[in-house]
Amino acid sequence: MTTPPVAPLSAPLDISFDYTRSLGPVLTQFMTGLAQRQILGSRGADGRVYVPPAEYDPVTFAPPRELTPVGPGGTVLTWSWQPQPSEGQPLDRPFAWALIRLDGADTGLLHAVDAGTAADMHTGMRVRPRWVDSPAGHIKDIVCFEPVADGEPSDQAAPAPGDPVPVPDAGADPGMIITPVSLHYLHSASAEESRYLRGLREGKIIGQRCPACGKVYVPPRGACPVDGVPTTTDVELPDVGTVTTFCVVNVPFHGQRVPSPYVAASVLLDGADIAFQHLILGCEPDEVRMGMRVRAVWKPAEQWGTTSENIDHFEPTGEPDAPYDSYAHHL
Amino acid sequence: MREVAVVGFAEAPNVRHTDGTTNGVEMLVPIFREVFDQTGLAKHDIDFWCSGSSDYLAGRAFSFVSAVDAIGAFPPVMESHVEMDGAFALYEAWIKVLTGDADIALAYGFGKSSAGELPRVLALQLDPYVMAPLWPDSVSIAALQARLGLDNDLWTERGMAEVAARSRAAAVSNPRAQLSGEASVDDLLAAPYVADPLRAHDCAPITDGAAVVIIAAADRARELCQRPAWISGFEHRIDSGSFGARDLTTSPSAAAAWAAAGADSVEVAELHAPFTHQEIILRAALGLTESVRISPSGGALAGNPMFAAGLARIGHAARQISSGKADRTLGHATSGPALQQNLVCVMEAR
Secondary structure (H helix, E strand, O other): OOOOOOOOOEEEEEEEEEEEEEOOHHHHHHHHHHHOOOEEEEEOOOOOEEOOOOOOOOOOOOOOOEEEEEOOOEEEEEEEEEOOOOOOOOOOOOEEEEEEEEOOOOOOEEEEEOOOOHHHOOOOOEEEEEEOOOOOOOHHHEEEEEEOOOOOOOOOOOOOOOOOEEOOOOOOOOOEEEEEEEEEEEEEOOHHHHHHHHHHHOOOEEEEEOOOOOOEEOOOOOOOOOOOOOOOEEEEEOOEEEEEEEEEEOOOOOOOOOOOOEEEEEEEEOOOOOOEEEEEOOOOHHHOOOOOEEEEEEOOHHHOOOOHHHEEEEEEOOOOOOOHHHOHHHO | OOOEEEEEEEEOOOEOOOOOOOOOHHHHHHHHHHHHHHHOOOHHHOOEEEEEOOHHHHOOOOHHHHHHHHOOOOOOOOEEEEOOOHHHHHHHHHHHHHOOOOOEEEEEEEEEHHHOOHHHHHHHHOOOOOOHHHOOOHHHHHHHHHHHHHHOOOOOHHHHHHHHHHHHHHHHHOOOOOOOOOOOHHHHHOOOEEEOOEEHHHEOOOEEEEEEEEEEEHHHHHHHOOOOEEEEEEEEEEOOOOHHHOOOOOOHHHHHHHHHOOOOOOOEEEOOOOEHHHHHHHHHHOOOOOOOEEOOOOOHHHOOEOOOHHHHHHHHHHHHHHOOOOOEEEEEEEEOHHHOEEEEEEEEOO
C-alpha cells in the first residue's frame, strides 16, 4: 500500500535583532560629521577624495589623519529604479538608488533619490541631501537625496564645506551604530521531522530506523549521521525512558518558562538509539540521577499540535533505576 | 607541484523551490550518491571535505553542521567550511591536496535560496556601516552597474538580451537547468523593467540547488577517470570593499585572477554571471574572443543556486573535458556585490 505524498510542515520564521557595531576612528568622525549635517571624505594617496571615507588608504593602507568636508550638492553617476521599496529601505514610495559624487569628491556615495518617477531621473543630474530633523550619527541621518533644479543652490541650510577635520586617535572612545535587522523566512521541517511532528499531534512518538545501521532515531532524520541516508521505517516509541545525563539549571535567562533550579535531561526512550532533551519535573532537582526511569507528562489532548511542546515534561516513574550498561552506549 | 584533477561532478536539479530543509541534506544525499557512482568511490575514500553555504540564507545558525549529516561523518572526517560559494571550498580542497594532506577531496555547496527574501538577504553582504543600513537589494545594486555600462556605450540592452537568449537556448541541453528554451531578443526587450535598466531576463532566477565536485591527485585521478580535467591554474582575487570607489564597468579582480592563472586560451568558459551585463564584463576582463564557447550549461542565468552555482560552473567546465568535447576549459565563480570577488579554475586534458 502506498500513501500519497504529504508536503513537509513549514512555518514562517521571523528573525530580528539590532546589529550593534562599534566604529573605528575614521567612521566615528564620518558619523559625527553626519550628526552635524556635514559629509566627510578622505583624501587618498592617489589624490582622489573618497566618500564615504576609506578607513585605510586604498593604495598605501595608511589610516587617514584628517577628513575633508564635501558637498552638500552632488551629481548622479548612475542610478536604478526601485518600483516597489522593501522593508528597511530609505523611502516607502518608488525611488531611485544612485551613486552620488558629492562636490569635491571623486567616488560615489550610495543613497536614495526621491525623484517621483523614473522619467525624472537622469545620469548627471544635480541632487542635495535631505536631512532628518534630529541627526544622530548614522547613514540614515540623510533621509535621501532630492533633485535640485538648474540654477538652484544645493542646500542653503547646510554648512558650507569647511576646513579639514582631524580623525580622533585610535584610543579615543569609538562611536556606535545600531542597525535593526529583520529577515523573514519560510522554515521547512524535513519530511522525516514532519512525520514525527504529525505523530505528536496524535499523541504518538514516532521514530524511524536507519536502513543501513538499523539505529532508531527520534526525531527521525533526513540523513543518518553515520550513514548519510534518510531514516525510513517508522517505529512507534513508548513515552517511557531513562535519564542518561542531566544538568541542573540555576541561571535565569530571557524567555525562561520554568523557575530555576530545574533539571534539563537527556532522555533515552525505550527502543530508541538516541536520547532527546526534555525537562524533568515532579521531584526535587537533587533527586534526579543517571539511570532514573521517567515518563512523559502530556498536556491535555485538546491542546496538542504538531509540536514537541505537547509533552510538557517528564516525571519519575518510581521504577528501579536502569542499570548503567543499558544506556552506557548512548552517553 | 602535485598534479590535481577534477574527476567527478554532480548537481541537484535547479528549481525555484524545494520542500527540503535549509540544511541542504535532501539535495546533497542524492548528488553524493551520484558522484560516488560516477567515480566508484565511497565516503571512506574521501580524505578531506569542504563545503560552501550561508546561515543568512538558511535563517538559522550552524546550518552547515547539520549538512554534515549528509556525509555520514562517522568515523569522524576531516572537514571544513567557507561562508562562500562552493567554488571557494574547492579552492581550499585543492590546496589540501597540493600540500599532500589529502589525495582525494570533495567540495560541495548548497543553498535553499527560496527560504527567505533573497534580494534582501544579499543586502547584508554589503558594507555594514554605510550601505547595509539602507537595505539596497542585490538587483538594484546590479542595476547601478548595468547603467554605467549603458551610459558609457560599453554594452546595450539588446546585447544584454542576447546574452539571456543564448543562455536559455544553451540550457535546453542541460536537464538540471531551471530556465531554458528559445526566446527572441525582441520579445525579451518588450518586457517591462523590474529595476530600470534591468528586465527579468537580465537577472538570474532565484534557485534552490546544490553541487559537488571531487578532485584527486595524479595517479588516483587516472584510476578514477578516463579523461581527468587537470587543473592548470586556480586563482582568486578581490576588488575594494568601497563599492562607490570601484570602476564597476570592469572587473580588475577577474582579470588579475586570470593573469595569475596563466591567461592561456580556452575553448569553453563557464561563467558565473548572475546578471547579463556581468557576462559582458567578464568576457572583456578575461579577454575571451568570439571563438570561446560561453556557458554551454546555460550558466547562472539558467539557474543560480546560491553557494553552489560557481562550483557547478567548474563542474560543467570539467565535464566538457571528461566528455571529450574540449581540451582546455575555464570555470569561473563570483562572490560579493557586483562581481566584487572572482575565482578562475583552468582545466585541461593531458
